[in-house]
């Protein structure tokens with residue numbers, strides 16, 4: 081079982097021979113179908129993607145092209161109907177429920193378009209939540225959470241509840257929450273989709289800072305100027321990769 | 332630490348929906364409260380019967396008049412016990428320590444300008460010790476008083492209350508029984524009426540011969556109580572007595588007795604069984620309401636799971652396992668039930684105390700009932716919480732996150 085291997089190097093050795101050894105995400109012919117009462121919607125029709133450590137990738141494409149479906153798959157929130165998926169050497173497509181929960185907790189930081197914060201909890205508590213499920217003690221937990229909130233520039237809003245924060249601040253809390261457990265990869269599905277353009281610029285600046293400190297980031301967006309922050313763009317169309325290129329190459 | 336967090340979240344969610352939580356808990360509160368009160372009532376009744384058994388002494392039985400049979404045919408309700416039988420028992424029975432005959436009739440009693448109708452009991456001087464009475468006020472009559480047919484009256488403990496007079500103040504006062512003046516010489520200790528039709532504390536005792544010759548004019552006794560000699564089994568005493576009475580009544584072998592010998596312990600044992608059945612019945616009715624309360628918990632937990640689908644999705648996305656989610660909702664259900672259980676125990680005990688205080692009912696708050704009710708409410712929480720909790724735990728993270 082690949083899941084039982086704790087040593088990353090050992091796990092990476094089990095990857096297909098043709099992928100680079102520093103690949104964090106490897107998908108092979110990834111497929112996902114939705115059965116809408118007899119009519120089958122093929123949201124992903126065989127996606128092959130390799131994302132390496134320290135990359136900042138933007139996923140683009142028209143509405144309904146399968147961007148969110150792919151992100152959910154990468155984030156282990158959803159399971160593929162076909163194909164294979166390795167995350168940091170874990171062969172995710174074979175894992176059980178509890179192992180997936182552990183991977184979501186330790187390996188992935190997910191940022192949603194709609195923030196998805198717990199409305200009744202303070203910013204601090206929201207950020208602590210992944211640490212709670214990681215089994216970290218309360219002292220260490222709040223130390224780490226405060227640290228993460230300071231990194232996103234919200235050190236002075238820790239005891240506010242989501243409804244006492246602006247949209248941009250909420251998204252910062254969500255980003256702090258995604259970062260707090262030092263995930264291998266930060267996933268963001270249209271993180272600026274609910275924000276005005278000025279706030280969007282702030283959030284993208286934050287992503288760039290994080291990327292500069294070594295964080296691997298995958299981000300879904302509709303907007304070219306947002307995608308321009310990334311150093312690589314993957315364009316999807318009808319559930320397949322249409323184009324995959326370095327950002328500099330087009331400019 | 333995860334347990335701490337889970338418990339904190341459970342209480343937070345209970346507090347966030349105060350009214351709803353309170354209404355949900357009400358089912359458990361009433362259920363547990365009912366169990367506690369009902370069991371307290373049942374135990375109280377049982378305790379009263381037990382006390383009565385202890386009061387009687389283990390070596391006393393009673394003879395009542397029966398029907399006389401001739402050739403297998405009942406001859407009507409002829410009263411067949413007289414003071415002669417009492418004398419015969421005293422003369423002939425060997426295994427017996429004391430004999431107490433009782434003549435009884437309900438008579439008009441006048442005290443000052445008050446009239447009451449009381450059971451007048453003519454009996455021998457030894458009734459006090461055989462019946463386990465004490466005489467806190469005044470004294471009882473003596474054998475000499477009986478023989479000289481003194482008009483002395485000894486009152487049951489409730490009689491002064493009935494007349495609205497202080498017990499100590501009645502000693503030496505006059506009382507008219509059927510117009511015949513009696514001197515009140517004593518007031519007896521309280522027996523308690525629990526479990527019997529007639530309140531023994533409302534009786535008025537007068538000497539046997541006074542009753543026989545001066546008041547009632549009859550030698551027919553209502554009962555004869557017999558105390559067996561020390562070290563003699565009660566059954567052996569009963570056989571001895573039956574022999575004496577059959578000879579006295581000239582009953583031939585093969586014929587039925589025209590009297591009944593009753594061991595009061597048997598009567599009380601039967602009554603005890605009855606109160607036990609009664610307790611179980613009451614408790615099970617109460618348990619049904621606890622069960623209904625549990626269904627209320629399940630209902631509200633299902634609502635809570637649906638309401639918090641998105642929260643469940645978020646928690647799962649952040650790494651909560653099935654077990655984490657399950658524990659969260661189970662602990663919430665459990666907390667509702669246990670808080671309800673504690674309130675129910677307070678409510679039920681309060682109820683029992685109020686019933687005892689203001690309605691003079693016998694109640695006995697029983698520790699086992701409290702423990703069982705508490706454990707049962709925990710069980711209800713687990714039992715009715717598990718299904719909603721499992722539903723929450725089995726939600727698909729992405730489906731839960733998309734839930735509107």
Ligand SMILES: Nc1ncnc2c1ncn2[C@@H]1O[C@H](COP(=O)(O)OP(=O)(O)OP(=O)(O)O)[C@@H](O)[C@H]1O
Nearest residue numbers: 114116121122123142143144145146147148149150
């Ligand atoms: N839960 C679902 N049930 C049925 N069909 C779905 C479901 N989720 C997505 N789809 C379908 O799968 C396809 C891809 O959807 P997806 O959400 O991945 O698109 P997207 O690229 O994220 O679009 P957008 O840019 O509008 O967010 C769409 O045709 C959509 O209708």
Ligand SMILES: [Mg+2]
Nearest residue numbers: 147148149269
């Ligand atoms: Mg989408």
